[in-house]
Amino acid sequence: MAKKRDYYEVLGIPKDAPADEIKRAYKKMAMKYHPDKNPGDKQAENQFKEAAEAYEILSDQQKRAQYDRFGHDAPGMQGGQGFSSFEDIFSHFGDIFGDFGFGGAGGGRGRAGSRGKQGPPRGNDLQVRLPLSLKEIAFGTTKKIKLKRFRHCEKCAGKGGTGVKTCGTCGGMGQVRHISQSLFGQMVNVSTCPDCAGSGESISNRCTHCTGEGRIRQEDTIEVKIPAGVSEGNYIKLRGEADLGQRGGAAGDLIVLIAEKKDEFFVRNGTDLDCSISVPVTKLVLGGSVRIPTLESEVQIKIAAFSQPGRKYRIKDQGIPELDGNRRGDLFVKIEALIPESLSSREKELYEELARIQSGTEAAREEGFLNKIKALFS
Numbered sequence: 001m002a003k004k005r006d007y008y009e010v011l012g013i014p015k016d017a018p019a020d021e022i023k024r025a026y027k028k029m030a031m032k033y034h035p036d037k038n039p040g041d042k043q044a045e046n047q048f049k050e051a052a053e054a055y056e057i058l059s060d061q062q063k064r065a066q067y068d069r070f071g072h073d074a075p076g077m078q079g080g081q082g083f084s085s086f087e088d089i090f091s092h093f094g095d096i097f098g099d100f101g102f103g104g105a106g107g108g109r110g111r112a113g114s115r116g117k118q119g120p121p122r123g124n125d126l127q128v129r130l131p132l133s134l135k136e137i138a139f140g141t142t143k144k145i146k147l148k149r150f151r152h153c154e155k156c157a158g159k160g161g162t163g164v165k166t167c168g169t170c171g172g173m174g175q176v177r178h179i180s181q182s183l184f185g186q187m188v189n190v191s192t193c194p195d196c197a198g199s200g201e202s203i204s205n206r207c208t209h210c211t212g213e214g215r216i217r218q219e220d221t222i223e224v225k226i227p228a229g230v231s232e233g234n235y236i237k238l239r240g241e242a243d244l245g246q247r248g249g250a251a252g253d254l255i256v257l258i259a260e261k262k263d264e265f266f267v268r269n270g271t272d273l274d275c276s277i278s279v280p281v282t283k284l285v286l287g288g289s290v291r292i293p294t295l296e297s298e299v300q301i302k303i304a305a306f307s308q309p310g311r312k313y314r315i316k317d318q319g320i321p322e323l324d325g326n327r328r329g330d331l332f333v334k335i336e337a338l339i340p341e342s343l344s345s346r347e348k349e350l351y352e353e354l355a356r357i358q359s360g361t362e363a364a365r366e367e368g369f370l371n372k373i374k375a376l377f378s
């Protein structure tokens with residue numbers, strides 16, 4: 001094995017270089033020996049790896065101190081093994097390339113390299129909004145969702161046609177490279193091959209049904225199970241239920257986004273529900289029972305005599321269940337006074353009689369109130 005070069009020498013920096021100088025030096029080396037700029041150049045590849053190894057050690061304060069003391073023989077020096085692949089390097093220092101707007105070259109290169117040739121691209125993810133009533137939220141439900149999505153073309157069995165051969169444009173790689181000049185020198189951009197859409201194959205007899213895509217846009221209805229207790233903004237991911245990729249590309253995921261429909265009677269407050277109910281004044285004064293609608297059916301509650309408007313009653317376990325929990329929230333009922341808007345003649349008689357009886361006590365109360373005020377200012 002060839003003798004290892006000094007890490008400072010590799011990056012071309014002095015022994016006392018500060019951290020930002022080390023980073024700058026490594027960027028420079030990495031750009032210069034980047035595999036996308038030196039395809040097939042074994043020496044550049046080695047220098048690219050060597051620089052990454054040096055940077056890994058010198059950018060870490062502890063490892064750098066160890067190296068400064070013991071050199072390449074430092075105990076436990078991980079960098080001794082270096083990096084086995086480009087992918088390794090990109091996953092470690094990908095952000096350095098990101099700073100430069102290198103496009104897909106940094107990360108993309110690593111991924112493509114590991115798979116050899118790029119397969120047909122995956123289809124798009126799709127998102128649908130699913131409005132649910134409080135009742136559906138409280139008890140869980142199964143909903144049918146209608147959506148337009150790309151699925152398998154039956155006519156060509158998803159192949160896009162007959163006479164399939166290796167794409168001449170990309171040589172079967174599924175991607176093409178564009179070389180351009182920029183501030184940082186020569187730039188290489190990798191993109192999906194426009195002729196084969198990344199499949200690496202061309203078709204002499206394109207399927208007329210799907211124009212060679214191997215997929216057809218169609219309207220489907222799918223069922224989705226909603227658990228009890230979901231909230232606005234929750235989502236359910238249905239893997240592989242969205243657009244199929246072209247010519248055998250994997251299908252994207254369908255995101256079902258939960259929305260809450262406004263309820264006419266209940267207001268949701270976490271797992272609790274709030275509502276208000278108007279009770280006739282006579283019942284508030286005399287007490288009695290009141291029927292309260294719930295999500296399931298209804299319950300009866302007792303109103304105490306002399307109940308004041310605004311009083312709240314709590315009905316246990318009539319709220320929304322916790323998602324994945326056993327506990328269920330409560331229903332809070334606020335009492336409001338129901339003042340009649342019209343009276344029958346008999347009712348009017350009774351109210352007037354009541355008013356006459358009350359006028360005595362009313363006058364005495366007013367008297368007492370006024371005297372109290374007068375006392376305050378005397």
Ligand SMILES: [Zn+2]
Pocket residue numbers: 153154155156157158159160161207208209210211212213214215
């Ligand atoms: Zn077809």
Ligand SMILES: [Zn+2]
Pocket residue numbers: 167168169170171172173174175193194195196197198199200201
């Ligand atoms: Zn191609």
